[in-house]
Amino acid sequence: MVEKITVKLPAELLELTGLTSKSLEEKSLLIWILDLYAEGKISLSKAANLLDMKVDIFLAEFYRRHLKHVGGPESVEEAQKEFDLAQKLTNDK
Amino acid sequence: MIILDNSVLSAFKHLKLLPKLKLLISSATISKEVFNEYSKQWKRRIPKWINIVQPNEERVLDPIPVSLSMADISLIRLALELKIPIASDDKPLRLYAMDLGISVIGSLALLKLLYQKRIIKNRKEYLTSLETLQEDIYLSEKLMKWALEE
Numbered sequence: 001m002v003e004k005i006t007v008k009l010p011a012e013l014l015e016l017t018g019l020t021s022k023s024l025e026e027k028s029l030l031i032w033i034l035d036l037y038a039e040g041k042i043s044l045s046k047a048a049n050l051l052d053m054k055v056d057i058f059l060a061e062f063y064r065r066h067l068k069h070v071g072g073p074e075s076v077e078e079a080q081k082e083f084d085l086a087q088k089l090t091n092d093k
Numbered sequence: 094m095i096i097l098d099n100s101v102l103s104a105f106k107h108l109k110l111l112p113k114l115k116l117l118i119s120s121a122t123i124s125k126e127v128f129n130e131y132s133k134q135w136k137r138r139i140p141k142w143i144n145i146v147q148p149n150e151e152r153v154l155d156p157i158p159v160s161l162s163m164a165d166i167s168l169i170r171l172a173l174e175l176k177i178p179i180a181s182d183d184k185p186l187r188l189y190a191m192d193l194g195i196s197v198i199g200s201l202a203l204l205k206l207l208y209q210k211r212i213i214k215n216r217k218e219y220l221t222s223l224e225t226l227q228e229d230i231y232l233s234e235k236l237m238k239w240a241l242e243e
Contacts, residue, residue: 040184044100045162048130055099056132059107063229071100071182072199072230076239082202085178089095089198090117090206 002050034062040070095198096168097121097143098181099131104200104229108222113212114203115142121180122146124171126164148174160185169193182230200226205240 013024030051037047037058048058062069073079095118102123105111114121120142128145139145148170157166165186172179178196180203181187187197204226208219223240226232232240 042160043098043162043165043183043186044103045098045127045130045164045183046160046185048099049162049164054132055103055130059103063107066228068227068229068231069182070231071184071187072201072232073236076235079199079201079205079236079239082198083205085196086198086202086206087209089178090210 030061033058034065034067037062038067038069094118094175094177095121096172096175096177096179097123097127098165098168098179098183098186099127100182100186101180101200101203102127102131104182104226105203107229108200108204108225110204110207110213110222111140113207115140116212117203117207117210120144122171122175122177124148124164124167126162126167130162130164146171146175158185158189161189165189169195200230201232201236201240209243 009024009028014021017024019027033047033050036042037044044055048055051058073082105114122144125145125147128139148167152170152173154166154169168179169190172190172195173193178198179190180198181190182199190197204222207213213219213222223237
């Protein structure tokens with residue numbers, strides 16, 4: 001069971017968004033998780049788990065917002081090392 | 094043999110290049126946790142070249158970063174057990190794996206290799222795939238320049 005915390009939001013958000021408290025809570029959580037994933041602070045799998053979603057459903061939300069995430073190699077040297085390893089693996093197969 | 098995580102699996106599915114990835118690597122491994130959490134559709138559609146393997150749960154991994162899920166940890170266990178690399182674009186998973194001495198490969202390197210081996214047959218198709226990958230991951234100008242080198 002995931003431990004939960006309570007956060008406070010302006011009540012006006014209910015009127016502004018037309019959402020119920022429950023939906024607002026779910027949407028707030030989704031926005032937080034999308035942001036954490038985009039910043040490369042959590043893995044894709046962790047993001048989906050925190051929202052109790054399948055990975056493809058989470059990604060559909062991510063792509064719908066045209067977001068990008070921090071990931072993959074951070075430098076050309078790292079990318080080249082990965083390329084060389086992939087080449088070796090596929091030559092050895 | 095290589096282990097695929099959710100990020101690379103999703104990236105290649107998004108790129109519509111999973112069948113071509115098979116031509117490159119022949120077979121891949123995922124854990125049951127990854128299989129279960131990827132998609133409800135997977136249960137009907139998982140390609141036969143992707144094997145589902147369960148890791149030995151007895152290996153103690155401590156401390157496990159809060160940024161990772163149990164599915165991520167199952168892949169780490171598999172990589173340590175089978176002594177093979179993980180394909181991942183997820184920063185927290187890549188960093189944790191590298192700290193443990195596990196080799197990591199990202200989608201960009203696999204994509205470039207697909208083109209260099211002419212599994213992606215022409216440059217136009219390669220450029221389209223790179224642009225699609227760039228919609229998902231931040232790729233610096235230097236990395237894009239590297240990707241475009243023949």
